[in-house]
Amino acid sequence: MWRRALARIALPLLLVTGVAATAAAQDKAGTVTAPTPFKTLRGTITRADFEQYREIPFDLPPGVTRLTVRFSYGGKDQHTAIDIGLADPQRLRGWSGGARDHMTVSETDATPGYLPGPLPAGRWHLILGVPNVRAGVSAPYEAQIFVERAPGITEFADAPLDTHPGWxxxxxxxHSGNSDGKCKSQTGRKIGCPVYRTVEAAATRGxxxxxxxxxxATSQYDAERALQPAFDKxxxxxxxxxxTFFGHANVFGITSFLDWRMTKPGYAQAAKWMTAAEREGGLVSINHPGVPSGEQCMGCGWRVDDLPAGAVSAVEVVNGGTLAATGRADHPAQGFNLWNRLLNDGQHVTGIGGSDNHDADIPADQPGAIGTPTTVVYMPNLSVHGLLDGLRAGRVFIDVDGTRDRVLDLAAIADGQHADMGQTLHLPPGRTVRFALMLKGVPSGLVQLVIDGKAEPAYRAAFVGGQPVALPDWHSDGNRHWIRAEVRDGKGRLVLIGNPIYIAPARASHR
Ligand SMILES: [Zn+2]
Ligand SMILES: [Zn+2]
Structure with missing residues (x-):
């Protein structure tokens, strides 16, 4: 996995928007090499170009999904200045003057100053404008053109926002105004909420x-690319x-169009968008599966009952809208039933939460406000690749109240093996499994281990004020199991939901 190696060595240059996803390569020793340009345009600017425009042609093949240009030039110490812009075969795609040394355009999003849209095959031009070059000066320039030929994971930031592994x-x-998300206008009217207001509300919540x-919708991505530099935390x-008419699912990490139009329940039609998302590296998570479908919420309940193993990576176990309507994270209309069923089938599916916010103005202390609930993910770094890796790895918990300080982490130790949430212990029968629980931010309450979907009374421990919580050992029987922790506060409310540690039969010995 090149992206794991990338995350480990944190080479910011290689995360340059959209370039690395397909162009970076990994050699046999595991070293990440720089992406290879599709074309490099080189030339020299002289006094003959002063106050002129030069159009440098290059031909784009069919099937390109993203084009990125990195531009550099010499002679700046002699006040040479070169502006840049880009034209596709039909129109000017953008002009950034001297403001940028790189830009990217794709179907859905582009660097500010450039237009997103199809990337037609044919003759493109890099446009150079020369506001200044002194007589006698010869300034070399170089434009590296990178292309992606298949949709993949998109980062809106040039590099991870934080390179540290952690929670x-x-x-x-x-939801923003690109679908049915609302907020108030200056005069207090409810309007389709512009993306910046939704993003600002999330930033205010920390x-x-x-x-x-x-x-x-895919129309929000261009605004997000424009906003990302302003929101660098x-x-x-x-x-x-x-x-769909038969259920909702989030797709994370990718920006290409996915055709969602199903006219029958079942995987035969859902596979169309699910497999495309998977192929492009995206992550599929089923939303609010326990909400009943009907005239109250048309198409909301999940009715694709024949999902093959591995079709989805996550389930929204706690939905903020359901939390607001029922007051409970463990209400039957939440997502536990489907999650338990998939886990009991032997699938490794990460439980997550989502506010499902449709009004950016909902005050932060209310369920369904942006950030309530929060999903807390142990990530190799703060990037889209880091999030997808973290969600797939499964060291994840749901903070129902969306606090900034609560932590729930569980590890299991047996037979010289250590497993964090999301990992697997391979055990023959009769082994003793010890648990290590880390809990922060809940003053008192109850920790419960849930084993194969059942809250076993023997694995329940009350706690007060920062005292370490001792959980009894568990003994393996040679079969497959899953074990996760959850925490209730002093009033009995479910406030933290951990993800499973998996127990699998011992691997066959090769001796
Ligand atoms: Zn929905
Ligand atoms: Zn929604």
Whole structure:
């Protein structure tokens, strides 16, 4: 996995928007090499170009999904200045003057100053404008053109916002005016909420990442690319809510169009968008599966019952809208039933939360506000790749109240093996498993281990004020199991939900 290696050595240059996803390569020793330009345009600017425009042609093949240009030139010590712009075969795609040394354009998003849209095959031009070059000066320039030929994971930031591994807190489900998200206008009218207001509300809550998941929309990505530099502590994750008559699911990490139009329940039709999302490196998470479908919420309940193993990576276990309506994270209309069923089938599916916010003005202390609930993910770094890796790895918990300080972490130790949430212990029968629980930010309450979906009374421990919580040992029986922790506060409310540690039969011995 090149992206794991990339995260480990944190080479910011290689995360340059959209370039690395397909162009970076990994050699046999595991070293990440710089992406290879599709073309490099070189030349020299002289006094003959002073106050002139030069159009440098290059031919784009069919099927390009993203084009990125990196531009550099010499002679700056002699006050040479070169402006840049880009034209496709039909029109000027943008002009950044002397403001930028790189830009990217794709179907859905482009660097500010440039227009997103199809990338037609044919003759493109890099346009150079020369406001100044002194007589006798010869200034070399170089433009590296990078192309992606298949849609993949999109980063809106040039580099991880934070390179440290650790817990990051975010909201994976919310809506802006690109679908039905609202907020108030200057005069107090409810309007389709512009992306910046939704993003600002998330930043005010101190979140580390958000996914704006407008219904079947890809129009929010261009605004997110423009906003990301201003929000350099809040990762904007490409997202959308695939919204069908037979259930809703979020897709994270990718920006290409996915055709959501299903006319029958079942995987035969859902596979169309699910497999495309998977192929492009995106992550599919089923939303609010326990909400009943009907005239109250048309198409909301999940009715694709024949999902093959591995079709989805996550389930929204706690939905902020359901939290606001029922007051409970463990209400039957939340997502536990489907999550338990998939886990009991032997699938490794990460449980997450999402506010499903449709009004950026909802005050922060209310359920369904942006950030309530929060999903807390152990990530290799704060980037889209880091989030997807973290969600897939499964060291994740749901902070129902969206606090900034609560932590729930569980590890299991047996037979010289250590497993964090999301990892697997391979055990023959009769082994003793010890648990190590880390809990912060809940003054008193109850910790419960849930084993194969059952809250076993023997694995329940009351705690007060920062005292370490002791959980009894568990003994393996040679079969497959899953074990996760959850925490209730002093009033009995479910406030923290951990992800499973998996127990699998011992691996066959080769001796
Ligand atoms: Zn929905
Ligand atoms: Zn939604």
């Amino acid at each position: 990051y807190r975010g909201d994976l489900h919310m 979140l580390d990442f958000i996914a704006l998941t407008d219904h079947n 809040l990762l904007l994750v490409p997202g959308r809510e695939i919204t």
